[in-house]
Amino acid sequence: MSRTIELRVKRQDSPTGRSRWEEFSLPWQPNMNVVSCLMEIRKNPVLRDGRPTTPVHWEASCLEEVCGSCTMLVNGRPVQSCAVLVDALGPGPVTLEPLTKFPVIRDLQVDRSPMFDALKRVKAWIPIDGSYDLGPGPRLSRAEQEVAYAFSRCMTCGCCMEACPQYNDQSDFIGPAPIAQVRLFNSHPTGRMNAHERLDAIMGRGGLVDCGNAQACIEVCPKDIPLTEAFGELGRQATLLWLKRLFGT
Amino acid sequence: MSAPRVAVVGGGLAGLMTTIKLAEAGVAVDLFSIVPVKRSHSVCAQGGINGAVNVKGENDSPEIHFTDTCRGGDFLAHQPPVKGMCYAAPGIIYLFDRMGVTFNRTPEGLLDFRRFGGTLHHRTAFAGATTGQQLLYALDEQVRRHEAAGRVNKYEGWEFVGLARDDAGECVGLVALDLRGMKPRAFAAGAVVLATGGPGLMFGRSTNSLINSGSAAAAAYLDGADYGNGEFIQVHPTAIPGMDKLRLMSESARGEGGRVWVPRQKGEARKPRDIPEADRWYFLEEKYPKYGNLVPRDVASREIHQVCVEQGLGVGGEMVVYLDLTHVPRATLKKKLEGILEIYEKFTGEDPCEVPMRIFPAVHYSMGGLWVDYARTSDGFLDLASPRNQATNVPGLYAVGECDYQYHGANRLGANSLLSCVYAGQVTGPAVLAHLGARRHAGGRDAAALAAAEARWTARFADLAAREGPENPYRLADEMGRWMLENVTIVRHDARLRETDAKLRELIERWGRASVLDHGTWANAPLSFLNQLWNMLQLARVVTLGALARKESRGAHYKPDFPRRDDANWLKTTVASHAAEGPRFRYAPVDVSLCAPVERRYD
Numbered sequence: 090m091s092r093t094i095e096l097r098v099k100r101q102d103s104p105t106g107r108s109r110w111e112e113f114s115l116p117w118q119p120n121m122n123v124v125s126c127l128m129e130i131r132k133n134p135v136l137r138d139g140r141p142t143t144p145v146h147w148e149a150s151c152l153e154e155v156c157g158s159c160t161m162l163v164n165g166r167p168v169q170s171c172a173v174l175v176d177a178l179g180p181g182p183v184t185l186e187p188l189t190k191f192p193v194i195r196d197l198q199v200d201r202s203p204m205f206d207a208l209k210r211v212k213a214w215i216p217i218d219g220s221y222d223l224g225p226g227p228r229l230s231r232a233e234q235e236v237a238y239a240f241s242r243c244m245t246c247g248c249c250m251e252a253c254p255q256y257n258d259q260s261d262f263i264g265p266a267p268i269a270q271v272r273l274f275n276s277h278p279t280g281r282m283n284a285h286e287r288l289d290a291i292m293g294r295g296g297l298v299d300c301g302n303a304q305a306c307i308e309v310c311p312k313d314i315p316l317t318e319a320f321g322e323l324g325r326q327a328t329l330l331w332l333k334r335l336f337g338t
Numbered sequence: 339m340s341a342p343r344v345a346v347v348g349g350g351l352a353g354l355m356t357t358i359k360l361a362e363a364g365v366a367v368d369l370f371s372i373v374p375v376k377r378s379h380s381v382c383a384q385g386g387i388n389g390a391v392n393v394k395g396e397n398d399s400p401e402i403h404f405t406d407t408c409r410g411g412d413f414l415a416h417q418p419p420v421k422g423m424c425y426a427a428p429g430i431i432y433l434f435d436r437m438g439v440t441f442n443r444t445p446e447g448l449l450d451f452r453r454f455g456g457t458l459h460h461r462t463a464f465a466g467a468t469t470g471q472q473l474l475y476a477l478d479e480q481v482r483r484h485e486a487a488g489r490v491n492k493y494e495g496w497e498f499v500g501l502a503r504d505d506a507g508e509c510v511g512l513v514a515l516d517l518r519g520m521k522p523r524a525f526a527a528g529a530v531v532l533a534t535g536g537p538g539l540m541f542g543r544s545t546n547s548l549i550n551s552g553s554a555a556a557a558a559y560l561d562g563a564d565y566g567n568g569e570f571i572q573v574h575p576t577a578i579p580g581m582d583k584l585r586l587m588s589e590s591a592r593g594e595g596g597r598v599w600v601p602r603q604k605g606e607a608r609k610p611r612d613i614p615e616a617d618r619w620y621f622l623e624e625k626y627p628k629y630g631n632l633v634p635r636d637v638a639s640r641e642i643h644q645v646c647v648e649q650g651l652g653v654g655g656e657m658v659v660y661l662d663l664t665h666v667p668r669a670t671l672k673k674k675l676e677g678i679l680e681i682y683e684k685f686t687g688e689d690p691c692e693v694p695m696r697i698f699p700a701v702h703y704s705m706g707g708l709w710v711d712y713a714r715t716s717d718g719f720l721d722l723a724s725p726r727n728q729a730t731n732v733p734g735l736y737a738v739g740e741c742d743y744q745y746h747g748a749n750r751l752g753a754n755s756l757l758s759c760v761y762a763g764q765v766t767g768p769a770v771l772a773h774l775g776a777r778r779h780a781g782g783r784d785a786a787a788l789a790a791a792e793a794r795w796t797a798r799f800a801d802l803a804a805r806e807g808p809e810n811p812y813r814l815a816d817e818m819g820r821w822m823l824e825n826v827t828i829v830r831h832d833a834r835l836r837e838t839d840a841k842l843r844e845l846i847e848r849w850g851r852a853s854v855l856d857h858g859t860w861a862n863a864p865l866s867f868l869n870q871l872w873n874m875l876q877l878a879r880v881v882t883l884g885a886l887a888r889k890e891s892r893g894a895h896y897k898p899d900f901p902r903r904d905d906a907n908w909l910k911t912t913v914a915s916h917a918a919e920g921p922r923f924r925y926a927p928v929d930v931s932l933c934a935p936v937e938r939r940y941d
Contacts, residue, residue: 103860118581120685125582131864132812134855143856144812144864148373150547152583153681155471156377171582172684194518195861205374209486214479215438220358220764222429226436228447235673238440238465241472242677245376277438 092117094175095137095182096126098145100196108193111145112137112182123163123170123185124149145185147197154311157244160251161197162186167251169311188251190258204245207267211290215280227278240273240319242312249306249316261295265306265316268297272319275326285330292327342528342774343368345512347498347554349375351470351759352739352766353533354477359767361484365774368525369481370493370514372549376478379535379547380759383470384678385454385590386462387434387756389427393444393451398459400425405933407754410456410634411705411747412893412903413935414567414911414928418714419727419744421932423761425719430760431463437476440465442674452674453593456634456751456940466676467588473756497866498554501530501561501735502791509734510784513795515869518861522799524792526784528777529734529770532558533763536704536740540878541827542819544701545577545586555708555741556873559880563730565914565921566709566743568877569884572750572894573828575638576661577700578685584700585685587661588678589752591695592631594670597662598622598638599694600651610653610660610694621645629940636749636894637940639699643828653696660694701827703755705746705894706881708737709913712744718932720765725772727765734777736770738762743911748893802854802868809852811868814845818878826882830897835886839879846875880914880921887923888912905935 096113114137115129131144149159152171159170164184175183191199229237249265250256256264271287274280291297297320306316344360346353349371357367371378392398404424408417435441435449441463442450451460465472484490495517502511502524511526537552538544559565575598576591577584592598599618606613622641623630633641642659646652653659663671663679668691671679679690686696709731713724720727728736728744738759745758821841825834849872855864890904891897910925 102858120579120581122580122582125580128582128812131855132810132816143858146861146863150373150377150549151379151382152548152580153382153585154684155381155468155677156373156379156547158373158377174685198861201374205376205482208479209482212483212486214483215436216483217433217436217480220355220362220433220480222426222432223436225432225449226438229443230447231443231445234440234443237438238676241440241465241475242468244381244471245374274438279436280438 094121094126097182097184098196099186100145101193102195104192104194111142121175123173123175123183124152124159126175126183145197146195155244157246160188160246160248162188167248167309169246172311188247190251190256191247201245201247204247204250204264204266207263208270210263211267211271211287212283213267213270213274215274215277216283217279229278233276237273237276239314240269243269243314244312246311248309248311252305252309254303254305255299255301260299262299263291263295268323269314269316269319272323275323284326288323288327288330291323297324297327341366342777343526344529344531344770345370345525345527346531346533347512348378348533348535348739350378350380350533350535350739351474351477351756352763353531354474354481355760355763356531356533356738356766357481357490358477358484359764360770361489363767363771365771367490368493368527369490370496370498372495372497372517374494375481375492376475378474379550380474380756381471382545382547382586383756384467384586384588385593386452386464386469386753387431387473388454388461388751388753389431389463389757390424390459390461391428391431391449391451391463393448394460396459398461400427402459403427403461406457407751408747408933409936409938410751411749412938413747413909413930414570414892415745415747416712416929417932418718418720418929419712421718422720422765423745423758426761426764427757430757434473434476437480439472439476442466452590453632454752455589455592455632455638458629462590462593462753464590464674466674467590468677470756498532498534498557499795499869500557500791501732502788503561503732504783504787507562507733509732511788511791513791515799515866517866520799520859520862520865522792522795524788526788528774529736531736531738531766531770532708532741533739534741537874537877538701540818540874540881541701541822542816543580543582543584545574545584551870551874552877553870553873555737556877558708558730558735558737559914560873560876560916562916563732563735564709565706565880567706567912568880568914569888569912570705570748570894571701571827571881572635572703572705573639573699574635574702575642575699576697578682579698580685585681586702587682587695587697588675589635591661591663591675591678594674595663595666596631598631598659599662600645600653600659604650605655619651626941633940634749634751639828640896642699656698658696658698661697662694663690664692664694699828701823703750704740705743705748705750707741707743710737710742710744714929722765722768723772725769725776727769728762729769729773734773736766738766748895799865799869803857803865805852805854805868807851807853809848810855811852811864811871814848814852815871815874818842818845818875822878822882826885828896830885830895832886832897832899835882838882839886842875842879842882849875876916883921884912884914884923909935
């Protein structure tokens, strides 16, 4: 018998619909990733038992783990599904589910707009004077650039938010990803001028103090961003700002 | 009367830069994108952005950058826009530096620059090997700032489907499909700017993102916009084979010392590391001693085709060559190529610091795109006060970025794409402002045109949503991709181009029997795709028939039957316009007044 890939996909027709499981059986091909399985399904949308169905709905774009679109739970783990090779998963069926920390739009697509809204709340930008040519920016050492580069690769994919036990619908916690962006912009020589505005956004309720230090975020970050280091550094910055305001200096 | 809003479609570098320029000038912008703009295809650009900042004591200058770009494009680009771009480039890099882009640095803390193809200078600024991602994020952040201040309204998850044109033919808005509610809706706009990227999906698998269908540009073409130089499609020499896409291996790998080679022996069975130097053929270095591995992409892809297909020396008998970085210290690779080597390792399981990479050519970029105009000054730059810059032939419709045809001629140089997107965006902002200033206010006539366009698209989607039939649109797209890839890429033969057009016409006919696959009314991706596929097939004919008509070889367009460039007959822009029976072609002169065409040699 020819080799197959068995897929179990959690489906839901709309934000308010009920979820259900569907099972698919696909002919195995070399180097298949999860996205190529979903592409095969839409070319032949038929269930394992031969009944027709609709193509599975999911988000994907770059397929090289740099756009952050295709986050989902593969065998229970939040990942970029384009970067998961099926052969690298163990035996047994491959299970695909939408992230649980965001509202489902349809099937495997969720609404991650809260993450983009959070970037607004923490003012994750350098407030430049204008987009005209004003000459070079500030000089940076190689060491500073290397630290900043690690944080600049965050693609707002949501893996860390999914894994964080403190980020959920019972809590106000803003989550690891936007906090790491505060770390990035507060380290820039120009961004530092407004560091207090970003710190204000994460010093109150739902901010830094809500981190339970579970360290689950760094376990799942596809770009190995030193998220917990950001919390440590920002805790220091927040304490200094608090003391400065206390003593009025 | 309320101030006019401007609609920008597409949130990659070109669309975001246009948005910033308009928002800074106080114009309200509606920004449409099928994905959250932070996920646009600009993230995939890896190696860097060109600008003659001259930090390496090489006497580089914008003028040399300009001549390199004209020559790299085999003299098919109008030269004033190219000149404007190259002279603006250092300022553009500085702008990103001020926005906080984490560019790599020299020991003194200055911006570092590296080599790229088609030049002998260190001219490419870079942030690891994820430069496009970093530049896109910088503009995304600035647009978010404008959005927070109420100057920009984002419509993410909306797909442009067509123009709204009034009785006089002026573009007065657009129709976009809500990708959740699946209803088309018309939006009024004082001008519409398309910044919707390239059409890589037309070739099935490519280095492009899944969103790069080219459907939006094709829709504008079907609505009356001219399409320029469609036959010029860049095949990048180095990609990683994959089932779902062909992942790019950046030219920067060669800029940092990577060497391309094949075993000298046909059918070589040894592993690459066991093959001694004497048995390796570094064919680019041997044939092009001056530029070596950094010849332009069209040249490198043709050589790989020659060595693998015609001489049969490809690794494993396939169109695969080795790209070798194993002689470069691991620490250097980690700092300068971070982001791409890990992708290679993830998808192949091999560490490129230890084992030469197996790479092959893949469709990467379209030099062609919507035809756009420009206005030049007497000294050969762009007149930035003119509403003509980046304007299509449809009044009120602008195009910018990979979806325009303006900056790269017959072949784009590496690290010039990010630059052209940003520069064109900087030019489009003021051009649209000039257009708004001169525009008559039609008032009620606009409303009628918008209502008519919305009604037309509502009927169209109602029809598509009910489609049943034996054909599967995704399989039809696969078939189109296979034919286009096989016949309309590195080597082109007239007979096979004719067969490909016949196949495209057959696919268009079979499209009429395609099922929508899903009759749902919520987040129905196949419904959107069925509409896109129609547009893609029409645009594929523009590419194929444009290639058939051009009886010469120039840049990325190579025909063995016409192996030479023919300036006397073909130093011309191809302009395609839509007609019921298919594309109609005419040819327009190219402004080559600033850099005289010479034979293009890299050896």
